[in-house]
Structure formats: structure tokens, C-alpha cells
Amino acid sequence: MADSNIRPDHGLSVRMMITVVGLMFLYIIIAVVMIQLGISIVVTSIFCGAMLYGQYFFSGKIAMFSMHAHEVTPEEEPELHKIVDHLCQLADMKKPKVGVAEMDLPNAFATGRNPNHAVVCVTRGIMHRLSSDELEAVLAHEISHVAHRDVAVMTVASGVGMLAGLVSRMAMWGAMLGGGGNSNNNNGENIVLLEIATMLVSMVIGFVAFLLTMSLSRYRELAADRSGAILIGKPQLLASALVHITGDMGKIPRTDLRKAEGMNAFFFAPALSGGGASSLFSTHPSLQKRLDQLNKIERELNGQ
Amino acid sequence: MSLRTALFGKPKPVKPNLEFLLAAPKSFAVLKEELQLVPSGVAGICFKSLTSEGVVHTDEELVAMLKINPTALSTDDLGFKWVIEGNTDPEALTTQLHKCASALDENGLGAHMLCAVFAFKPVTAPGQGSLRMVYLFKRGTYYPFSPTGAESRDNEFELRVQSFLGGALPLEKDLSKWMPLWGLPVN
Secondary structure, X not given: OOOOOOOOOHHHHHHHHHHHHHHHHHHHHHHHHHHHOOOOXXXXXXXXXXXXXXXXXXHHHHXXXXXXXXXXXXXXXXXXXXXXXXXXXXXXXXXXXXXXXXXXXXXXXXXXXXXXXXXXXXXXXXXXXXXXXHHHXXXXXXXXXXXXXXXXXXXXXXXXXXXXXXXXXXHHHHHHHHHHOOOOOHHHHHHHHHHHHHHHHHHHHHHHXXXXXXXXXXXXXXXXXXXXXXXXXXXXXXXXXXHHHOOHHHOOOOOOHHHHHHHOOOOOOOOOOOOOHHHHOOOOOOXXXXXXXXXXXXXXXXXX | OOHHHHHHOOOOXXXXXXXXXXXXXHHHHHHHHHHOEEEEEEEEEEEOOEOOOOOEOOHHHHHHHHOOOHHHEEEOOOOOEEEEEEOOOHHHHHHHHHHXXXXXXXXXXXXXXXXXEEEEEEXXXXXXXXXXXXXXXXXXXXXXXXXXXXXXXXXXXXXXXXHHHOOOOOEOOOHHHOOOOOOOOOO
């Protein structure tokens, strides 16, 4: 990460390594399963390789397409470009492309296979909702994603789940066709059993890959929060932006306490505690976790 | 929500938690040191003058019940009663407020006590932000409220306050409960 002065995050590097190694292991298992199914080694390797490369190479375009985003020039969005220019100067890194998604949902993302092909993108909704200071904090978070190069890893990581799904689908068709066919001999039954086993194994693989990807994703969000907050030196701007854009329940409300009390007939429902399975499956850490971390950074920067 | 509540929709009245009301002064030193904010000398309690038996008290009855100056009692646009107390000694002000809250609870108004509010002002005008610390009687938690206009609030400042007060006060962790009190009479 010599091409920017955003400090490398060691915890992040270690986790990326573990995930990459874990995913490679899973890819190997998938390849072995395919070969076991009687698909030739050459076809299997080409298939796996093409999947990976395609996902890696087109990651930016796929993400931009799925978000209905388009690249914008400095003439079209001078404010946005000014913020990105300023941040890249602060971070001493190459300026990524800038995109806007025409949707009202407040969101932002970074994509592209490496810092040279990176795009940082914001939705129209987030631009309307945030002050320009808050928008800068959000873009600092996205630029940290680019500097950390974790866009590439996430792309590769999310490919495994897809591949495992594909294999299990193939095995299922195999099992159904085989089972439906005329298979009175022992050999036929064995093949059906093998295919059912393959299906189960690849489902488990898909699930494990999914959990790994989600946990890495949550961690890299926290790492980008930290780098972004330190880059602009105002963690509370990012905290405030997060609070402004996170779903209604996570938001500091605008409904008057007295009116809300009238609706609730003076009784607060007990707060449901978060955590458990829902936090295991989510790509982003909880708002509270992110705010807690930003609070900690704020205290550190204030020398406490 | 208990099964009974879910079936009959009639929750038991929540007893107000007065325990942490007296903890308010713990925040004074932190707020002064970190954010240059001092108590403005005004604090208040917001409630509805309806007992659990459905009896509505007149203002005269409330004044007598709480042993307060008649001018301390007011009614806002939303029909809520406010007891506003003033005292230059913030510790004494807290005690005053607690006494009033206890009197409300003892007279069967416990279920209708909404919140207590402490007002803060910058040490040197025009310092940063106006701040109210709101204490929710039902939850026993505090949260910061920093109004900047008729219906706008400074979330960044509120989150800053939260980051400093975590150790001093029981703060409301659920941000969706940080409800504003637009145009509140505690200044």
C-alpha cells in the first residue's frame, strides 16, 4: 500500500489472508468435486479460472450496472469532484473515477478491480440528505476501501458462493435425471448417491463461503471507517453521516417525544436486543458497533 | 412484550425510574471540561396530569401536591404539563427536581411522567451548541438533545456529547429513542 498514505491495517491484512486461503481451499474442493463427477480436469480448471477472472475483471462494471450508476465528469458534478480531489490529495493517492447512481436510497460504494480502475460512487439520495462535510466523510470511507484494495478480495470471495451454488445445481440435475432414468444396476444407484452427496457438500461449502465473506465484509467496513475517520480527522462527521443514512430505526428520530408518547399510550415497548444470527449474516457491522468505534477514535484524537 | 400484553394489549404501567435522576450532576464536570458547557440553572419535568385512575388534576391541585410556586407550572401546546425549576446551584436544582418527581410518583402520576430535562449553555457566549440532557423516566436513561431551530437538531454535536458522557451517565443506547422535544420550555 505504498501508493497512498492511508496506513495499512494489519488486522485487515491478516483477515484478508485467512479469507483468501480459506476460499482457495474451497475452490480446490469444488474443483475436486467436479472432477469426481467425471468432468475433465481441463474443463474444470478453465471453468473455475474463467469464473474468477470474469468476476475480477468486470467487478466494477457489474457493480455500477446493478446500482444503475454512471460515471460523472467534473463539469457535471463539480462539488462531488472537488471533495474527491481534496481527499485524494490528503491521502496522496491516484484519483478514482466518480460515479452517481440515480436513486433515492442513501448509499455509497467503491468498486473496481484495483486502484487504477477504481470507481467511488454515491447515490443521489445520499447527496440530498447529507451536508457536504458529511458527504466528505462518507467518500473518505469509500476511498479507504480503494486504498485497502479490499474491493478485489471481496469480489473474488463472493464468487465462491456463486460457484458452489452452480455445482450444487448441476449435481441436483444429475441426481434427478439419474434417479428418473432406468437405473436398476448398483452402479447407477451409486452415482445417484454420489451426486446427492456432492449436492450436500457444495451446499455446505456455499454456506461456509458465505459466512466467511460476510465476516470479512463487516471487518473491512470497520477498517474503512477507521481509516476514513483518521484521514479527515473528524470521526464524528462520519458518525453523523452514518446516523443520517442508516435505516429509519437506526436514525435519531425527528418525531417529538410527546407525540410518540401519545401514540404509544405512554408505554415504551421493551427494546429488542440485537445480535445473534442476524449479525452473523449481515455484510455491515451494526450501526452501534460502528458508532462505538468512531467514538473511540474521537477520544483518541482528543488525546484521552 | 409479554404474552398477556400481546393478547390483551393492556400493558402494565411502567414504574418511573427515579434512581438515575440524581446522577445528573456527574455529567456537569465532563460537559464543562470537554465541551465548555455549564448548567443554565433551569431544569424541568414533563408529565400529563392524569392519574392511573383517570383523575385529571387541576393546576391548583398540582401546585399544592408538589409544593411548588404557581409560576413554575405551565402547559405546552401538546397538552403536557411542565414543572420548571430554577436554581443557580445545579446540585440543589437536581435535588429539587427529584423531590418533585417523587411527589408526582407518590400521587399516582408515575405512569404519566415523561422526562426530566436539564438545560446547558456555553461558558462563553456564543460558544458551540445549546444542549439539553433528557432523562427518560420509563427507561432510566439520558440522551442529548441539541435543537438548532424550530424543527432541526444538531446530530453531530449530540453524538459528540454521547462520546464524552458514556462513563458518567447511563445513556440511552437505542438511538431511535433520542426523540426531540421541539420548542420545549426548558432553556
